[in-house]
Amino acid sequence: MLPRKSMTWVLLLLLLSPAIMNLSTSQSDARWAAKKRRLRDKVHKMFYHAYDNYMIHAFPHDELKPLSKSFTDSLSELGNLKLERLPQDYSGSALTLIESLSSLVIMGNNTEFQSAVVWLSENLTFNVDARVNLFECNIRVLGGLVSAHLLATDSTDRLGKGVYKNQLLTLAEDLGKRFLPAFNTPTGLPYAWVNLKYGVMENETTETSTSGCGSLILEMGALSRLTGDPKYESAALRALRKLWSMRSSLNLLGTTLDVSTGEWIEYSTGIGAGVDSFYEYLFKAHILFGKEEFWRMFHSAYIAVQKYFRHGPWYHEADMRTGKATYWQLTSLQAFWPGLQVLVGDIAAANSSHREFVYVWKKYGVLPERYLLDHQMLHPTEKYYPLRPELAESTFYLYQATKDPWYIEVGESIVNSLNLYTKVDGGFASIRDVTTMQLEDHQHSFFLAETCKYLFLLFDDSFLVEKNYIFTTEGHPLPVLSSWHDRLPDTYIQTNRTLLKTGNQARQTSSMSKQVCPPTTLNSWECSGQQVESACHVPDARSDHRCLTDDECGVDSSNCRRRSCSMAGYCGLWLFI
Numbered sequence: 001m002l003p004r005k006s007m008t009w010v011l012l013l014l015l016l017s018p019a020i021m022n023l024s025t026s027q028s029d030a031r032w033a034a035k036k037r038r039l040r041d042k043v044h045k046m047f048y049h050a051y052d053n054y055m056i057h058a059f060p061h062d063e064l065k066p067l068s069k070s071f072t073d074s075l076s077e078l079g080n081l082k083l084e085r086l087p088q089d090y091s092g093s094a095l096t097l098i099e100s101l102s103s104l105v106i107m108g109n110n111t112e113f114q115s116a117v118v119w120l121s122e123n124l125t126f127n128v129d130a131r132v133n134l135f136e137c138n139i140r141v142l143g144g145l146v147s148a149h150l151l152a153t154d155s156t157d158r159l160g161k162g163v164y165k166n167q168l169l170t171l172a173e174d175l176g177k178r179f180l181p182a183f184n185t186p187t188g189l190p191y192a193w194v195n196l197k198y199g200v201m202e203n204e205t206t207e208t209s210t211s212g213c214g215s216l217i218l219e220m221g222a223l224s225r226l227t228g229d230p231k232y233e234s235a236a237l238r239a240l241r242k243l244w245s246m247r248s249s250l251n252l253l254g255t256t257l258d259v260s261t262g263e264w265i266e267y268s269t270g271i272g273a274g275v276d277s278f279y280e281y282l283f284k285a286h287i288l289f290g291k292e293e294f295w296r297m298f299h300s301a302y303i304a305v306q307k308y309f310r311h312g313p314w315y316h317e318a319d320m321r322t323g324k325a326t327y328w329q330l331t332s333l334q335a336f337w338p339g340l341q342v343l344v345g346d347i348a349a350a351n352s353s354h355r356e357f358v359y360v361w362k363k364y365g366v367l368p369e370r371y372l373l374d375h376q377m378l379h380p381t382e383k384y385y386p387l388r389p390e391l392a393e394s395t396f397y398l399y400q401a402t403k404d405p406w407y408i409e410v411g412e413s414i415v416n417s418l419n420l421y422t423k424v425d426g427g428f429a430s431i432r433d434v435t436t437m438q439l440e441d442h443q444h445s446f447f448l449a450e451t452c453k454y455l456f457l458l459f460d461d462s463f464l465v466e467k468n469y470i471f472t473t474e475g476h477p478l479p480v481l482s483s484w485h486d487r488l489p490d491t492y493i494q495t496n497r498t499l500l501k502t503g504n505q506a507r508q509t510s511s512m513s514k515q516v517c518p519p520t521t522l523n524s525w526e527c528s529g530q531q532v533e534s535a536c537h538v539p540d541a542r543s544d545h546r547c548l549t550d551d552e553c554g555v556d557s558s559n560c561r562r563r564s565c566s567m568a569g570y571c572g573l574w575l576f577i
Helices: 002-057 095-106 110-123 134-152 167-183 210-214 217-227 231-245 275-287 292-308 331-343 346-364 389-403 406-422 448-459
Strands: 064-065 069-072 131-133 193-195 207-209 256-258 265-267 327-332 368-372 430-433 438-440 469-471 477-479 496-502 506-509
Touching: 002 064, 002 095, 002 406, 002 448, 064 095, 095 110, 095 134, 110 134, 110 167, 131 134, 134 167, 134 210, 134 217, 134 406, 134 448, 134 477, 167 193, 167 217, 167 231, 167 265, 193 256, 207 210, 210 231, 210 256, 210 275, 217 231, 217 275, 275 292, 275 331, 275 469, 327 346, 331 346, 331 389, 346 389, 346 406, 389 448, 406 430, 406 448
Parallel strands: none
Antiparallel strands: 064 069, 131 193, 207 256, 256 265, 327 368, 430 438, 469 477, 496 506
16 A cells, blocks of 8 residues: 555546646647748758749749859750740740749738739730640640649639739640640650640651650640640540550550550650659549549559569569569659658558659759669769759658658658758759769749648648649649539548448448558447458459469559569568568
8 A cells, every 4th residue: 555645646646647748748849840830941941042032043934054044045945955936036935933823922922923924924925936845844834824823813812803814824725736736646645845835846857755745634624624625635645545455364554655656666665754643634524524534644653663673662664565674773753652652541652762762862962864773773874953843743642641750750851951052142053963963053932842842831731721732743833623623522542442341231432542451430349350352452363362483473462562473482472470
């Protein structure tokens, strides 16, 4: 028995403990909130350091050269090919300004947003003799204009009365019409290059990439929904369907192809450059437009990626015809993949890959363009870092999904590296060589459109409160509207359902959005002893799980890990035991 006095102290501690714990939690929450505000303000300063220097030294040209405090008209140079005939009065397309429109809104600067809209309305023209890359012009310019139009016409009244009369939509439609000649091919697959004034030039190259002809549906589809003219969406959809019909028996697509013959040029493929946004747009088009067709394409493609490209947390490249590995390398563009996996619902797989990208970032201070996985070393020539946003993007999505403060720490590391290595007096410069941190005189427009935007949203997501957006591959927000859906989302698409059986009753649940248990939207019966099959699941080749090689084993449904064949001839998670 405790003495009476000791018992009194024990009871007092028991009474005070909840209050002490609540106070400690409250103090911890307050510290995190203060840290996020401090980091948000730091990103805010970064954005305006880049934006103000562009407006002073480069506007109305396309992009800033921060070291020399000059400009480059890169809209017609995308893909490293320069404008062939530059009109004397051509002063650029104000690419960085267009790319910055939604970032200005997200950061709460409606005054600057209005000024930019007015200037573009009065000065921007696409009637110029400029040969541009269709894919880049689509995601940067058309996407920027369409997104800004939607932000200018939403219910927030961010523009002054009478200021906006759909000028940006008019510009977007004019640009969309200038894209259409690129689709006049025997296959419906568009040329990679088009002249804004004269259409497709004589002897134009017929080579393009999977991303180049398969990542147009969001912007051109949105343009059709806004104008009521279906020809833009129809052209992009025809190209996408043709591209999908060219997949191999393994549901893999190559990297480059010929738009005239419909034949593949490069069979080695992965989730990086030349293919990346194809996967992204299949799934986001399903969200934006509600078409079941997009989901079916994406689901088949996603399973193929998990089966043939994934090796632990990494994704290598493989031959689309055989599935055999070709190149074991990490590219900086692959860092978008964990963010896409968050949207799919494969959080564990997303986190696993994301941590490997963070490891490489911390190893070099930034993320190099290409890293050789089989040699654990940099690619000898591609050692640059052009201020890419993909790691920040995936970090934002993972924090939104998990609220794990570790992702805030990752974001802080990215912010500190950018300020330490790339900030100069005239803006933010790209890095030519990550081993020496030698700088390159180029501030890409996507630094303002994406890198700063995703970092800002990581620390302050107030723009997204009670709203539903998808972001294009260039970071331009498009609202998810029920009026754009083929069917209202009240009834979920049936083919992406999983039936869970409890007793004699089977109920439906979505393998796309409810694979993490227990989510708030699931009833308790669904989580008790039940696991919802995720979109990454690849069944073993045989129902009895017998095997001769690893190729006969699939991907585990609960954790998205690749299964392997044991010495006894059974598929399982043997590498992880």
